[in-house]
Amino acid sequence: MKRIAMVGMPNTGKSTLFNRLTGAHAKVGNWPGLTVDLLSAKLIVGDQLVHLIDLPGIYDLNGYSEDEKVVTTFLAQNQVDLALLVLNASQIDRQIVLLGQLMRPGLPIVLVLNMVDEAAALGITIDAEGLAAKLGIPVCMLSAKYGQGVEQLQPAMRAALREAVGADAANGGRAKLDERQLEAAVKSSVLVPAQASHALTERIDRILLDPWLGLPIFFGVMFLLFELVFILGKPIQDAMAWAFAALRSGALEPALAGLPFALRGLLLDGVYNGLSTVASFVPIIVLFFLCMGIVEDAGYLSRAAFLMDALMARFGLDGRSFVMVLMGFGCNVPALMGTRVIRSRGLRLLTMLVIPLSLCSARMQVFVFFIAALFSAKAAPLVLFSLYVISILSAMLTSQLFKRRYVNNDPFVLEMPPYRFPTPRQVALRGWHEVRHFTRRATRFIVAGVVLVWLLTNFPLGAAAGGTQTWAGQVGTLLNPILSPLGIDPKLTIALIFGFVAKEIVIGSLAVIYGQEGAALTHTIAHQIDWIQAYSFMLFTLIYTPCLSTIATIVTEAKSRAFSLLAIAWPLGLAWIVSFVFYQAARQLAA
Amino acid sequence: MSPVTTTLTLNRLDPGEYGTILELDAGDELYQRLVALGLRIGNSVRLLRRARFGGPLHVRVGTTELMLRRREAHCIRLTHASPGRP
Ligand SMILES: Nc1nc2c(ncn2[C@@H]2O[C@H](COP(=O)(O)OP(=O)(O)O)[C@@H](O)[C@H]2O)c(=O)[nH]1
Numbered sequence: 277m278k279r280i281a282m283v284g285m286p287n288t289g290k291s292t293l294f295n296r297l298t299g300a301h302a303k304v305g306n307w308p309g310l311t312v313d314l315l316s317a318k319l320i321v322g323d324q325l326v327h328l329i330d331l332p333g334i335y336d337l338n339g340y341s342e343d344e345k346v347v348t349t350f351l352a353q354n355q356v357d358l359a360l361l362v363l364n365a366s367q368i369d370r371q372i373v374l375l376g377q378l379m380r381p382g383l384p385i386v387l388v389l390n391m392v393d394e395a396a397a398l399g400i401t402i403d404a405e406g407l408a409a410k411l412g413i414p415v416c417m418l419s420a421k422y423g424q425g426v427e428q429l430q431p432a433m434r435a436a437l438r439e440a441v442g443a444d445a446a447n448g449g450r451a452k453l454d455e456r457q458l459e460a461a462v463k464s465s466v467l468v469p470a471q472a473s474h475a476l477t478e479r480i481d482r483i484l485l486d487p488w489l490g491l492p493i494f495f496g497v498m499f500l501l502f503e504l505v506f507i508l509g510k511p512i513q514d515a516m517a518w519a520f521a522a523l524r525s526g527a528l529e530p531a532l533a534g535l536p537f538a539l540r541g542l543l544l545d546g547v548y549n550g551l552s553t554v555a556s557f558v559p560i561i562v563l564f565f566l567c568m569g570i571v572e573d574a575g576y577l578s579r580a581a582f583l584m585d586a587l588m589a590r591f592g593l594d595g596r597s598f599v600m601v602l603m604g605f606g607c608n609v610p611a612l613m614g615t616r617v618i619r620s621r622g623l624r625l626l627t628m629l630v631i632p633l634s635l636c637s638a639r640m641q642v643f644v645f646f647i648a649a650l651f652s653a654k655a656a657p658l659v660l661f662s663l664y665v666i667s668i669l670s671a672m673l674t675s676q677l678f679k680r681r682y683v684n685n686d687p688f689v690l691e692m693p694p695y696r697f698p699t700p701r702q703v704a705l706r707g708w709h710e711v712r713h714f715t716r717r718a719t720r721f722i723v724a725g726v727v728l729v730w731l732l733t734n735f736p737l738g739a740a741a742g743g744t745q746t747w748a749g750q751v752g753t754l755l756n757p758i759l760s761p762l763g764i765d766p767k768l769t770i771a772l773i774f775g776f777v778a779k780e781i782v783i784g785s786l787a788v789i790y791g792q793e794g795a796a797l798t799h800t801i802a803h804q805i806d807w808i809q810a811y812s813f814m815l816f817t818l819i820y821t822p823c824l825s826t827i828a829t830i831v832t833e834a835k836s837r838a839f840s841l842l843a844i845a846w847p848l849g850l851a852w853i854v855s856f857v858f859y860q861a862a863r864q865l866a867a
Numbered sequence: 868m869s870p871v872t873t874t875l876t877l878n879r880l881d882p883g884e885y886g887t888i889l890e891l892d893a894g895d896e897l898y899q900r901l902v903a904l905g906l907r908i909g910n911s912v913r914l915l916r917r918a919r920f921g922g923p924l925h926v927r928v929g930t931t932e933l934m935l936r937r938r939e940a941h942c943i944r945l946t947h948a949s950p951g952r953p
Contacts, residue, residue, distance in 0.1 A: 285903070335903035340896050366930045370905035398930060472930050487919050582934045586922030595923065595934070619896070687897045688923060689904060689935040 284362035286333030550726025550784030592679025604634030620686035886945030
């Protein structure tokens with residue numbers, strides 16, 4: 277199958293174009309360099325099926341960063357039949373150098389000038405035909421986001437692929453242009469007005485980047501976002517929990533009444549309770565991701581990097597690390613992979629050590645559940661917010677302690693894209709992507725997880741379900757001396773052990789351990805532990821190892837056993853200390 | 868009156884002022900990144916704002932806006948036409 281590779285600088289809209297062409301659900305983000313995995317999809321061009329590959333955004337084909345190495349390696353090691361070079365039409369003067377670097381014998385290139393809507397708004401005029409003639413390659417002007425001009429791409433690709441067949445000699449004969457020729461070509465075909473700037477962006481930045489108000493506004497926005505997720509998500513979640521319980525008592529229990537006792541227990545108390553409890557959290561998670569996605573797409577995260585850099589520098593990190601930590605609030609795994617844009621190994625490792633402390637959405641589920649059980653509705657958002665603050669504080673403590681070991685010598689030069697507001701289509705695509713991602717994880721981990729929990733909490737035969745005689749109870753008792761000073765009882769200990777695999781399992785496993793679901797489960801837990809124990813449990817859950825996927829990602833990305841061990845051991849130790857200090861102090865004060 | 872021309876580094880500009888890049892005193896890696904983002908000799912740059920507490924600078928060069936730390940800005944020498952027009 278023929279291969280078409282998309283090449284371009286970060287943030288030029290490659291992912292957006294990729295989505296537009298393939299309909300695949302690639303992730304789109306307004307953050308330079310976020311596209312780190314190689315996305316690919318099949319696409320029909322003319323009468324043939326081709327492979328379209330979205331390469332990471334790069335500034336220079338001869339560059340030094342991991343992403344730049346990924347692209348050069350890919351181009352050197354794979355037969356590429358056509359390159360789509362995607363440039364931001366309004367920045368063509370500086371981006372055109374990539375064309376010179378990409379040109380090589382036997383590689384047809386189609387130049388895509390994306391974001392023509394923005395170029396037009398800036399008053400930039402481009403003579404595409406003149407440019408194509410001077411460069412000797414086809415030029416398509418289009419807007420990947422709004423779709424205008426995208427239809428030219430099919431015929432251009434078809435022609436370029438056809439030309440490539442058996443025309444290697446002719447192709448190789450095409451002159452490689454040097455920088456001066458490229459510049460001259462651009463200069464004669466592109467007209468940029470003297471004062472081209474994004475007026476709306478400028479006006480918004482005057483407020484959002486205000487020297488005094490910038491940071492308070494940023495934290496205010498984040499806080500409102502959490503409030504919004506709660507206000508919108510909680511009623512949906514309650515409704516779903518109610519519906520699941522009704523389904524169980526109304527339909528499933530009667531239907532399964534004929535089954536043997538143990539099998540019925542496995543199906544109802546194991547699989548159904550576990551899954552339905554987890555499923556009721558899907559709305560909150562999806563809402564959260566949607567909101568973060570909009571903030572990210574809009575370009576506010578780059579502003580956050582700008583505002584936070586001075587503070588982060590004090591902790592040996594930089595503005596990018598801060599953004600990765602924020603991304604980690606969604607899910608730690610992509611955030612860890614996003615550190616590939618950082619070239620300094622020290623800074624990259626330090627950032628990777630800090631990211632797993634970000635309170636990810638899976639942990640948020642656990643907290644939402646415990647907070648609902650033990651705190652008033654009024655206190656709930658505050659308690660959750662306090663956990664976010666602790667998440668950030670523990671990240672700061674960690675980097676403060678380890679910054680001398682992992683030294684940052686990376687220059688900090690980042691693009692600040694104009695504000696771009698996602699279209700409803702982009703938002704919908706993103707939401708769908710999140711639901712799919714979540715359910716895929718759910719089916720992989722959660723079913724297996726809750727079945728295992730059910731087995732461990734119901735065997736050996738004859739032991740009272742969830743009691744201390746079961747296998748799980750025995751493990752819980754064994755660990756009791758370590759965890760009881762934190763106020764964590766054997767039942768919660770079991771949940772913590774399963775949380776090591778994935779936090780999504782924790783609530784599901786509690787449902788199995790207590791043999792209850794929904795409101796009844798909340799009620800039981802509220803009776804068995806008090807808020808101090810619950811908060812201590814949440815602190816531990818917040819700080820210790822997030823999940824197996826995170827560990828796997830750290831191992832593969834860091835490529836260092838010593839670092840990976842540290843990345844597991846340190847958070848465990850920190851979690852114990854923080855919970856211990858909190859629990860003992862709170863008990864003293866409450867006494 | 869013709870503007871007074873002096874040379875200075877980018878971190879010394881005041882918000883709102885322009886300068887034309889004369890020299891990039893940077894190692895290979897940084898040089899490459901600066902050029903890729905449009906900070907090339909002969910281009911005019913404008914300082915938009917500085918972040919508080921010694922944070923990064925926000926500058927515009929051509930149609931690109933970017934942020935860079937003061938340390939990096941120190942590597943960029945400009946001729947300074949004051950008061951500024953590009
Ligand atoms: N105005 C405008 N914005 C676009 C266009 N194409 C992409 N974008 C936006 O530019 C940002 C970066 O796009 P993305 O596809 O993530 O770029 P990548 O980093 O090159 O993959 C996103 O906010 C997109 O919504 C376009 O044609 N016009």
